[in-house]
Amino acid sequence: MANSSRAPGRSRRLRAALVVSAAVGLLATAGAVVLPGSASAASTLGASAAERGRYFGTAVAVSRLNDSAYTTILNREFNQVTAENEMKIDALQPNQGQFNYGNADRLVQHARSQGMLVRGHTLAWHSQQPGWMQNMSGTTLRNAMLNHVTQVATHFRGQIEWWDVVNEAFADGSSGARRDSNLQRTGNDWIEAAFRAARQADPNADLCYNDYNIDNWNDAKTQAVYRMVQDFKSRGVPIDCVGLQSHFTGGSNYPSNYRTTLSSFAALGVDVHITELDIRNAPTDAYRNVVNDCLAVARCKGITVWGIRDSDSWRSSENPLLFNGSGQKKPAYDAVLAALNNGTTPPTGNPTTTPPTGNPTTPPPGGGCTATVTPGQVWGDRYNTSVTVSGASTWSVVVAITAPQKISATWSGSPTWDSSGNVMTMRSNGSGNTFGFTTMMNGNSSARPQIRSCTAG
Numbered sequence: 001m002a003n004s005s006r007a008p009g010r011s012r013r014l015r016a017a018l019v020v021s022a023a024v025g026l027l028a029t030a031g032a033v034v035l036p037g038s039a040s041a042a043s044t045l046g047a048s049a050a051e052r053g054r055y056f057g058t059a060v061a062v063s064r065l066n067d068s069a070y071t072t073i074l075n076r077e078f079n080q081v082t083a084e085n086e087m088k089i090d091a092l093q094p095n096q097g098q099f100n101y102g103n104a105d106r107l108v109q110h111a112r113s114q115g116m117l118v119r120g121h122t123l124a125w126h127s128q129q130p131g132w133m134q135n136m137s138g139t140t141l142r143n144a145m146l147n148h149v150t151q152v153a154t155h156f157r158g159q160i161e162w163w164d165v166v167n168e169a170f171a172d173g174s175s176g177a178r179r180d181s182n183l184q185r186t187g188n189d190w191i192e193a194a195f196r197a198a199r200q201a202d203p204n205a206d207l208c209y210n211d212y213n214i215d216n217w218n219d220a221k222t223q224a225v226y227r228m229v230q231d232f233k234s235r236g237v238p239i240d241c242v243g244l245q246s247h248f249t250g251g252s253n254y255p256s257n258y259r260t261t262l263s264s265f266a267a268l269g270v271d272v273h274i275t276e277l278d279i280r281n282a283p284t285d286a287y288r289n290v291v292n293d294c295l296a297v298a299r300c301k302g303i304t305v306w307g308i309r310d311s312d313s314w315r316s317s318e319n320p321l322l323f324n325g326s327g328q329k330k331p332a333y334d335a336v337l338a339a340l341n342n343g344t345t346p347p348t349g350n351p352t353t354t355p356p357t358g359n360p361t362t363p364p365p366g367g368g369c370t371a372t373v374t375p376g377q378v379w380g381d382r383y384n385t386s387v388t389v390s391g392a393s394t395w396s397v398v399v400a401i402t403a404p405q406k407i408s409a410t411w412s413g414s415p416t417w418d419s420s421g422n423v424m425t426m427r428s429n430g431s432g433n434t435f436g437f438t439t440m441m442n443g444n445s446s447a448r449p450q451i452r453s454c455t456a457g
Contacts, residue, residue: 050079056303057079074114096130120160126179126182136182146194163208209228217261229270273303388433388434389434391456397451401447
């Protein structure tokens, strides 16, 4: 089932759901929400985000729904929820073949009664597996994982807007490799298999890959996830979105190229979501920057903070959320709301994000050939890029570099340069249809090469 045939309808449903969410908030808190076109700004996070065609959500623990102070903030401020633990594998299938949906159903019912969208988290993960699954391997484990995906997605069909189909499958560090897990050891195609099973079980939910430490565009882990999504899209594997967890350790941990990361994933034709945001000590600048970056990318659908009050956080000693332990709004809350209210409303529909300057993606073909960029190894002062040409045996490709970056080496092609030294024309030289080059950053670590044209002959 092609993603392109699904996107417009999904976008309309999302926008309609967000309008309903804003209306519910208006009824729940008289005067708290101002609808689009009003002279006043919205006064809650969810209502303001909804006016801009997005959501602002939070992770929810079902056990806290009995806390009236907690549910008052939840129902007033947010228009999307993610189950903190209630939809993980050990919670839903504690014994093989015995599914326990009680707490997850309660959360979904609460959210839907308040007009909130629901994110399902998560179908396949190396962590929080029940003991029976931890002891499995090979084909037995693969079949058990696929059965879990199918059973759970089928149970919640029609109630979940997005599924985190696979969670945290890539390793940290500079290798860009998959995480060594029992699921990975069933075969490198396990992620693809999980996505295909989820699509068959719930054709109308958007299917996401979700991970942490993929915020900085230069990191090997980010590039590895990017290449996987690029590969999935090129082969028709059903993937609709990428979730960046964005668990920041402080303002300095917020990367200056975060917007480039969002835009680069979006340029592949998937939506992007900020799924588990929390920032140590809740610095106003970092929270504001995250919101502004999301608003700047048309396919950034929304932001979820990982908890409501600091006391609810898995990092409670770091005070990383928008409300303190007493439920009072912190300065970061005010910064987020102001950023949302100052944001612009995206056009109706689900536009494909225009690749940002330097974004490594495939441009429109020109003259009968197409050039596809694959990011290569990154060092502290330079990075490699490879370009594969399809559709022609002889070709010329024009590549632009953002100053003050400079190309320092090339291979498998014949380059010429314009007078600025920042635009290279690479021509085929009989070495095949893939060429490469090394770019010196020279202080600009966020820009990436941009393909301007590919001409056959």
